[in-house]
Amino acid sequence: MNGKLKGKHFITLRDWSNDEINLLLDVAGDLKRKFYMDVPTPYLPYKTIFLMFFEQSTRTRNSMEAGIAQLGGHANYLDTGTMQIAHGEVAKDTATILSSYGHGIACRHCVWGVGNQYITEMAKYASRPVMNLQCDLYHPMQGVADLMTIKEKFEDTKGLKVSIIWAYATSHKKPISVPLTQCLLFTRYKMDVTLAYPEGFELPDWVIEESKANALASGGSFKISHDIDEAFKDADVVIPKNWGSWSSKQENVDIELFKDWKCTEARMALASDRVCYMHALPADRGNEVDDSVIDGPHSIVFQEAENRLHTAKAVMALTI
Numbered sequence: 547m548n549g550k551l552k553g554k555h556f557i558t559l560r561d562w563s564n565d566e567i568n569l570l571l572d573v574a575g576d577l578k579r580k581f582y583m584d585v586p587t588p589y590l591p592y593k594t595i596f597l598m599f600f601e602q603s604t605r606t607r608n609s610m611e612a613g614i615a616q617l618g619g620h621a622n623y624l625d626t627g628t629m630q631i632a633h634g635e636v637a638k639d640t641a642t643i644l645s646s647y648g649h650g651i652a653c654r655h656c657v658w659g660v661g662n663q664y665i666t667e668m669a670k671y672a673s674r675p676v677m678n679l680q681c682d683l684y685h686p687m688q689g690v691a692d693l694m695t696i697k698e699k700f701e702d703t704k705g706l707k708v709s710i711i712w713a714y715a716t717s718h719k720k721p722i723s724v725p726l727t728q729c730l731l732f733t734r735y736k737m738d739v740t741l742a743y744p745e746g747f748e749l750p751d752w753v754i755e756e757s758k759a760n761a762l763a764s765g766g767s768f769k770i771s772h773d774i775d776e777a778f779k780d781a782d783v784v785i786p787k788n789w790g791s792w793s794s795k796q797e798n799v800d801i802e803l804f805k806d807w808k809c810t811e812a813r814m815a816l817a818s819d820r821v822c823y824m825h826a827l828p829a830d831r832g833n834e835v836d837d838s839v840i841d842g843p844h845s846i847v848f849q850e851a852e853n854r855l856h857t858a859k860a861v862m863a864l865t866i
């Protein structure tokens with residue numbers, strides 16, 4: 547690892563080495579222990595972070611707001627609909643100005659073909675670190691929390707069978723950023739990753755190529771399946787979650803044909819005895835997953851959600 551992480555942007559984990567991610571997880575673990583023991587962690591006293599949201603959030607907003615307060619700093623929550631962005635103010639001007647007022651900028655912008663470009667443009671001009679709170683391509687905050695959770699449950703990630711599975715939902719069209727981030731990240735950690743989806747819900751070709759290359763380099767594996775039962779079979783971790791179409795060729799796919807792509811107790815019974823059920827949340831209960839699974843003994847969704855706090859704090863403590 548070269549140098550410190552102060553000032554480093556956190557836009558995609560592709561820009562963070564495994565050594566840097568491992569350090570981040572170490573810091574998150576330390577912050578978690580201190581949180582449990584009520585040990586103060588004022589690592590960022592009097593620091594201000596701006597939290598810009600183009601979309602709704604429960605976990606991301608509150609883990610960042612609570613997190614910066616617990617580090618001794620302060621968050622300004624910014625609903626972008628109330629900012630001059632609504633009148634056309636550009637990313638460059640917003641980033642230049644906000645970074646002159648505080649110590650970091652974080653942003654969620656999930657509009658396909660726009661979000662990542664916007665956040666990257668801000669990073670070009672901000673004099674402080676820029677953090678991605680989910681865009682059309684990446685959700686690095688979710689990715690590191692998921693990795694932390696998997697590492698807490700399983701001592702060794704080598705050969706761990708992890709299935710990232712498309713699931714039917716009606717709640718809203720969910721971005722591809724969560725499964726995309728998981729494919730790219732878990733293959734770097736020697737896991738045997740299966741990506742399963744009905745035809746029409748593929749991820750971009752470059753993601754598949756890079757996931758395969760990551761797996762080859764790490765000693766893990768990466769495969770694609772269109773059979774949901776096959777994806778559950780013998781899996782140690784299942785992550786069944788909806789994602790929406792992102793390319794025009796997918797627009798005509800009739801999602802109602804795939805109502806059966808659901809996480810049920812019968813499918814969990816196909817998995818390994820130690821299987822863990824994960825979901826970034828919010829879950830579309832009754833569609834993506836049965837209540838008996840998400841509320842059942844194999845579910846670790848609340849540990850996963852809690853780890854969003856500890857990892858968010860680690861990202862801020864290391865980069866601001």
Ligand code: CP
Pocket residue numbers: 602603604605606607680688826827828
């Ligand atoms: N998982 C996640 O990012 O949750 P929110 O949309 O509630 O922030």
